[in-house]
Amino acid sequence: MAALRIRDLHKRFGPVEVLKGIDLEIDSGDFTVLVGPSGCGKSTLLNIIAGLEKASSGDVEIGEAVVNDIQPKDRDIAMVFQSYALYPTMTVRQNITFGMECRRVPKARQDEAVDRVAKLLQIEPLLARKPGQLSGGQRQRVAMGRALVRDPKLFLFDEPLSNLDAKLRVEMRMEIKQLHARIGSTIVYVTHDQIEAMTMATRIAVMHQGSVQQFADPDTIYNRPANLFVARFMGAPPMNTVTARLEGGPDGPVAVVGQGADAIRLPAPAAVGPDWLRRPVILGIRPECIAEPTRYFSEDPAATMTISAPVELTEPTGAETIVVLRLGGEKVLGRVAPDVRMPTGAVGRFAVDTRKICLFDPTTERLIA
Amino acid sequence: MRSTRIAVYGLVTLLACIYLMPLLVVVLNSLRSTPDIFRNGMIGLPHGLEFSNFTEAWSGLCIAEHCTGIRGYMFNSMMMTLPATVISTFFGALLGYAISLWRFRGDMWVFGIITLGVFLPEQMKLVPWVLVLRDLGLYNTVAGLVLIHVIQGLSFTTLFCRNYYVGIPQELMKAAKIDGAGFFRIFWRIVLPLSPPILIVTVIWQFTGIWNEYLYGVTFASGDHQPVTAALIALAVTVSEAPKYGVQSAAVLIAAAPTLFVYLAGGKYFMRGLTAGAVK
Ligand SMILES: Nc1ncnc2c1ncn2[C@@H]1O[C@H](COP(=O)(O)OP(=O)(O)O)[C@@H](O)[C@H]1O
Ligand SMILES: [Mg+2]
Numbered sequence: 184m185a186a187l188r189i190r191d192l193h194k195r196f197g198p199v200e201v202l203k204g205i206d207l208e209i210d211s212g213d214f215t216v217l218v219g220p221s222g223c224g225k226s227t228l229l230n231i232i233a234g235l236e237k238a239s240s241g242d243v244e245i246g247e248a249v250v251n252d253i254q255p256k257d258r259d260i261a262m263v264f265q266s267y268a269l270y271p272t273m274t275v276r277q278n279i280t281f282g283m284e285c286r287r288v289p290k291a292r293q294d295e296a297v298d299r300v301a302k303l304l305q306i307e308p309l310l311a312r313k314p315g316q317l318s319g320g321q322r323q324r325v326a327m328g329r330a331l332v333r334d335p336k337l338f339l340f341d342e343p344l345s346n347l348d349a350k351l352r353v354e355m356r357m358e359i360k361q362l363h364a365r366i367g368s369t370i371v372y373v374t375h376d377q378i379e380a381m382t383m384a385t386r387i388a389v390m391h392q393g394s395v396q397q398f399a400d401p402d403t404i405y406n407r408p409a410n411l412f413v414a415r416f417m418g419a420p421p422m423n424t425v426t427a428r429l430e431g432g433p434d435g436p437v438a439v440v441g442q443g444a445d446a447i448r449l450p451a452p453a454a455v456g457p458d459w460l461r462r463p464v465i466l467g468i469r470p471e472c473i474a475e476p477t478r479y480f481s482e483d484p485a486a487t488m489t490i491s492a493p494v495e496l497t498e499p500t501g502a503e504t505i506v507v508l509r510l511g512g513e514k515v516l517g518r519v520a521p522d523v524r525m526p527t528g529a530v531g532r533f534a535v536d537t538r539k540i541c542l543f544d545p546t547t548e549r550l551i552a
Numbered sequence: 553m554r555s556t557r558i559a560v561y562g563l564v565t566l567l568a569c570i571y572l573m574p575l576l577v578v579v580l581n582s583l584r585s586t587p588d589i590f591r592n593g594m595i596g597l598p599h600g601l602e603f604s605n606f607t608e609a610w611s612g613l614c615i616a617e618h619c620t621g622i623r624g625y626m627f628n629s630m631m632m633t634l635p636a637t638v639i640s641t642f643f644g645a646l647l648g649y650a651i652s653l654w655r656f657r658g659d660m661w662v663f664g665i666i667t668l669g670v671f672l673p674e675q676m677k678l679v680p681w682v683l684v685l686r687d688l689g690l691y692n693t694v695a696g697l698v699l700i701h702v703i704q705g706l707s708f709t710t711l712f713c714r715n716y717y718v719g720i721p722q723e724l725m726k727a728a729k730i731d732g733a734g735f736f737r738i739f740w741r742i743v744l745p746l747s748p749p750i751l752i753v754t755v756i757w758q759f760t761g762i763w764n765e766y767l768y769g770v771t772f773a774s775g776d777h778q779p780v781t782a783a784l785i786a787l788a789v790t791v792s793e794a795p796k797y798g799v800q801s802a803a804v805l806i807a808a809a810p811t812l813f814v815y816l817a818g819g820k821y822f823m824r825g826l827t828a829g830a831v832k
Contacts, residue, residue, distance in 0.1 A: 235729060255730045256732035260730065262726070262727065262730050265723070266723045268723040268726065270724065270727075270742050272746055273745075281728075281741070285731055285732035329727075329731075
């Protein structure tokens, strides 16, 4: 069952079109992450789902009912904000019960619900405090508590972790994911952080300039990005994209990167249509698909190809070493094991995982194969 | 460096002395007996303290042929100032809240028109108020003056409160709407509890402004309905006929006491509130 459906949604602020025809269908129990660069319209979309902002055109359905003209309070949703938006003069307990108070829930039921949520989020010792007396992480928990206490059809999160420091952010990320696994609610989660999207989502909608670029599970988003924007936005460091030319070969199509003696010939996906032969394409390959020559990618020996390429720079991160190399003259990044030494300026040997190569149309920037 | 510093302090002290001179004269005279003032002139130190000036000013002084002191006029002023202050502050908060936190079509126009009142001189509004009070039957009543001060005060109180409330984050409003709170519940439960700093500012501003106001007082009230500022003008007539400087000085001081008290008690909060934001 679709918990949330959005149909051809447009939003204009004066002359500026901020959302340009959004279509999404989110299943009950899904953890959907809306990810995109800042200013792409994520918060606006979330506010429209919540009813805090009116769409210029299009429909929002929650639980199979059109809610376009329904007040936020009657949409059966809960929302967590980036700034937490805790009521500063109320105690933590009052913050959590305010929604129930507005809905005239009996006092005994309120207390019961607060106890349950406080236990779940381990904020029992904080109930009598004011938000001003809490740390960032504690405020974040209280904001979650205020949402969880209501057991709504839909949870909306607007960048809830972006005000936390890096360490706490990683912890809370896991906690929210576990929480979702435990209570199985439907969540729409907005972030500009692609790592949050990859780690938490069951489905990801990548947004850019007011439209959804791709809506799929994290695996597909990462390995089969629908276009160059998605390819370059997801992943850190991002996917390498270089121009190449397609040629026919005895074992299927071959992508040639570079020219003359430097040229490197990589097997292209077999699915690419014959009309692309002898035409320029954009070849995409993830940095982790370029590794030290001893790397074993797959049982299939044809999956791995060994190439030689000059090393320009190495960046050891501890867990791995990022290598800047020249692939057929084009600058690309590889990721090699930390104990492998690659002398700068010399020619190195690299194993390339050819199964993960993507091809994009250079004019439309869409994935070809 | 040091010498310029001394010069600056010297100048400031001199100016302060000049500025405070009238107050000093009034305070000293309020403690002097009438014969003492006659013998030694208006300016001089008291020979013995004459506190009876204050009791006479309070309950015996003759103003406009009534010899009951300024007691009744002080009461009129209080009955005018207290309700007008409270009501104008309350509605200023409500208006400021509506304008700053509930965007509606033309909200900036409404705000602009309301605050235009800040810049209109009192004299300009005299005739319209005459007509309004006459038609409402509130001429020469305290209620009429309260109405005037509430309406006039709204410009300032709305301006103060609106400028304070724009500091309340929109996300707080959104959270409250999703929680199911409406216009008034958000006002009572979320906005008003955040408001003490700005409410103190508006109350002090309104109280001193309304208490000291004089033009409407003389225009729209007469006889023993007048606020004390207006009554003190009648005093001026008595002063020129049969001067009792001691008593009259005491009367002026009593009339000024409430605003002086408000200033001394709340001035600190006034300065703090003007610079405070709604949410830290
Ligand atoms: N109330 C508004 N009036 C005018 N423009 C707005 C308003 N709210 C958002 N915008 C614009 O819409 C675009 C998308 O904003 P937003 O949804 O907040 O982006 P995101 O959350 O993805 O960072 C931005 O360019 C922003 O400037
Ligand atoms: Mg945003």
